[in-house]
Amino acid sequence: MKKIVAITSCSTGIAHTYMAAEALEVAAKELGYEIKVETQGSIGAENALTQEDIEQADTVLIAASTTVDKSRFKGKRLLEVDVNEAIQDGENLIERSLGASVYQKESDSEENKDDEKDSEEGKGTFSGIYSHLMTGVSYMIPFVVAGGLLTALAFAFGGIDAEGEIASSLSQLGDIAMALMWPALGGYVAFSIASRPGLVPGMVAGMLASSMDAGFLGSLAGGFLAGYTIVILRKLIRLPKNFSGLLPILILPLFSVLISGLIFIYVIGGPLIALNDGLTSWLNGLTGINSVLLGLILGGMMAIDLAGPIGKAAYFFGVASLTNLSQGEVSTVMAAVMVAGMVPPLAMALSSTIIGKERYTLEQREAGKSAWVLGFSFISEGAIPFAVADPIRVLPSVTVGAAVTGGLSMLFGSGIAVPHGGFFVFFIPGAVEGLLFYVLALAIGVAISGILVTVLKKPINKKSEAEEKKQMNKVG
Incomplete structure (x- = not known):
């Protein structure tokens, strides 16, 4: 075997x-x-x-x-x-x-193996960009979620201004966690490219982006700059074996921070700050049909590949809008992104467990039960089992509903102060602005997608379903 x-x-x-x-x-x-x-x-x-x-x-x-x-x-x-x-x-x-x-x-030399064992050198030479990005994001998201939810809890205990000792402490913890997300993003993008030596310059670049208000784009660019700086330094610097121990603890940290930091400050920092400020001003200036159009686009993006690269891009856009807020403010963009991302799994749960059960296999109906929980938790991937089985009908259906929900959320002016949590943050006072209309937008989108996919799908052959049930009983 x-x-x-x-x-x-x-x-x-x-x-x-x-x-x-x-x-x-x-x-x-x-x-x-x-x-x-x-x-x-x-x-x-x-x-x-x-x-x-x-x-x-x-x-x-x-x-x-x-x-x-x-x-x-x-x-x-x-x-x-x-x-x-x-x-x-x-x-x-x-x-x-x-x-x-x-x-x-492969390794550059025997003495460098300890520093390179966590990363493949070949992957650090301008390839695997998406993998490096996702590594950084995977380490950043827990900081965003923890910081956002702590801020929401501060609102719950002390109102929108987080007044009182407990609320103030929670707000302080939330601010610290949110501030660390940029060093985490920059550091772990660089780590993905260059292994452990990339952490120091990557985190410094992330801190620079934070202090210079370059935001998400700045820490991302800084992480790539730091990682590839390490890759180049490894190729250029060769030391005698007796001095090789200086490379990871002195030479690489010093020169990578110096080179990438100065390039960031004097070359790329200014344009990134201007780009970040322009994006913030554009978002703040959106009203009427422009805001609804943005909500439609972001909503559709959240569903079209079920938290794949397109969905991740929409989510990052929402997080970027959230990080530029002042105390007590909410983001309508993040609200549209989150509520739209809840639509696909909830719509498939609605269709497979309530209004269209005869159109799904026994296994899919069981998956539908889990999709309720995943949807309410803002985990769009809950719809993946259905999309894999029938992408032609499922993906367009959930994309339409999610787009409508995103557009309605922007139309209603609903806002949110946290980047994750789904339905469960609805119960935290101050976390969601315009809650009733927000829930209405979600319900409309779920209903549209659920009905649409049910109409498009054909009933399951009863004989095939009986055979599947028999096979599942054997496995059990």
Whole structure:
């Protein structure tokens, strides 16, 4: 029997990570292979691969949208793909991995191995841009979520001005967490490119972006600048073996911070600040039909690839609008992004468990129950199982409803003070402005998408459903 080991990881470490793992496990079972999947999620590595697992494996399959350490797989067949490919076509990926090339990690020199073991040098040479971005974002999002929710709790205890000792303390903690998201973004983008030496210049660049009001774009650009500065310095600097210990603790930190920092301050910082200020002014100036149009576009983006690259771009846009707010203010853009992102899983839950049950398999109806929870939690990936099975009908349907919800949210002037939390932040006083209309916008979008997908889908063949139920009983 063939033995496969795999790793799954997505930018948030929540839904895609575990959906990909489950898809690979199901696919391996169908093929008659043995598989062990390590999930590198938001709480760290689970079901971790041991050295024995790796040695016994015929091949290694990595499905990730972030940078994964591959140093332990040297000498093994290895296939690396995006996490979404595992969700959509697990069987094909497993078969492809069995014929993959053998992974041979290269290092500049023997003395640099300790510093490079967490990153593949070749990936740091102007390729894998999306992977570096997603790695930075995966480390940034917990700071954004924690900071935003702490700020919302400060409103709950002390009103919109966070008055009182407890509210003031919560607000202070929230501000600190939110301030750290830019160093985290810059630092871990650089880390993805250049391993541990990238953290120092990347975090410094993120702090520079924060202090200079260059925002999201500044810390992102600073992270890439810092990471590639390390890559170039590694190629240029060669030391005698007796002095090689100075490279990671003195030379790389000093010169990478010096070079990337000065370039940021004197070359790219000014244009990025102007771009960030222009974006903020544009958002603040949106009214009437312009704001509704923006809501329609962002809403559609949140659903069209279910938290993929397009959805992530819309989410980052919302977060950027949130970070420029003063105490007590809310963001209508972030509100439109969040409520639209809740539509796809809730719409599929509505269709598969209530109004169109006869159009879904038993397995899909079970997934629909989970989709209720995922939707209310603002986890758009809850609709992925339905989209994978029937993308032609599902994706357009949920995109229409999400776009309508985003547009209505902007039309109603609803705003939110936090970047995540979904329906559960609705109960925190001061977290949402215009709550009743906000809920109305969500309900309308869910109803539109739910009805549309139900009308488009055809009823399931009863014979096929009976066979599926029989097969599930055997597995159970």
